[in-house]
Amino acid sequence: AQSVTQLGSHVSVSEGALVLLRCNYxxxxxxxxxxxxxxxxxxxxxxxxxxxxxxxxxxxxGFEAEFKKSETSFHLTKPSAHMSDAAEYFCxxxxxxxxxxxxxxxxxxxxxxxx
Amino acid sequence: KAGVTQTPRYLxxxxxxxxxxxxxxxxxxRSVSWYQQTPGQGLQFLFEYFSETQRNKGNFPGRxxxxxxxxxxxxxxxxxxxxxxxxxxxxxxxLEARGGRNTEAFFGQGTRxxxx
Numbered sequence: 001a002q003s004v005t006q007l008g009s010h011v012s013v014s015e016g017a018l019v020l021l022r023c024n025y026x027x028x029x030x031x032x033x034x035x036x037x038x039x040x041x042x043x044x045x046x047x048x049x050x051x052x053x054x055x056x057x058x059x060x061x062g063f064e065a066e067f068k069k070s071e072t073s074f075h076l077t078k079p080s081a082h083m084s085d086a087a088e089y090f091c092x093x094x095x096x097x098x099x100x101x102x103x104x105x106x107x108x109x110x111x112x113x114x115x
Numbered sequence: 116k117a118g119v120t121q122t123p124r125y126l127x128x129x130x131x132x133x134x135x136x137x138x139x140x141x142x143x144x145r146s147v148s149w150y151q152q153t154p155g156q157g158l159q160f161l162f163e164y165f166s167e168t169q170r171n172k173g174n175f176p177g178r179x180x181x182x183x184x185x186x187x188x189x190x191x192x193x194x195x196x197x198x199x200x201x202x203x204x205x206x207x208x209x210l211e212a213r214g215g216r217n218t219e220a221f222f223g224q225g226t227r228x229x230x231x
Binding site: 034036041042043044045046049090092102103104105106107108 | 119121148150157158159160163171173205207219220221222223224225227
């Protein structure tokens with residue numbers, strides 16, 4: 001079984017400040033990890049993913065995340081927030097191996113960017 | 116390349132009715148998954164279809180069902196609607212990678228279902 005915990009349902013930053021959204025996971029097997037972003041009344045857009053290999057993953061719009069197995073974490077960061085980053089962010093995990101595909105999502109973190 | 120298309124975008128139904136939602140995956144993607152998103156429960160997995168077969172199912176009552184056609188298009192059906200079924204229903208398609216592993220899901224814009 002797998003689960004995802006996102007710390008902080010709401011994060012507020014100033015424009016130009018560091019963005020840090022926290023995600024911890026639980027998985028019985030090596031996980032695949034994802035961050036998705038959702039704008040109001042829209043679907044989910046993939047920001048980045050970790051499957052295997054390099055643990056620091058770079059995504060779109062300047063976001064990156066680091067897989068830390070020892071801490072079971074996959075925190076999302078961006079050095080400088082833009083107003084356009086305001087949205088809800090979801091961390092998700094799926095089990096590697098096997099062909100059955102199921103994503104387990106965290107509860108989401110709403111990011112507010114203040115001018 | 117066209118993305119995942121869900122129809123309709125918005126739907127209002129009355130308690131007790133049934134509803135069918137449609138999803139057209141990205142061309143070449145044979146795996147289609149459905150998720151329910153509500154403010155209280157967040158994003159929850161409903162089921163996944165691959166080559167017209169349900170491979171995985173979430174913890175939802177039997178009122179929720181789905182199917183997949185030979186062209187990979189999928190439909191989900193909810194019978195005897197309840198107020199609590201009001202939600203955003205998201206469809207995602209995936210490309211089955213070598214070794215049978217799907218590495219990412221592409222989501223549609225969703226169907227907003229309101230039950231009154």
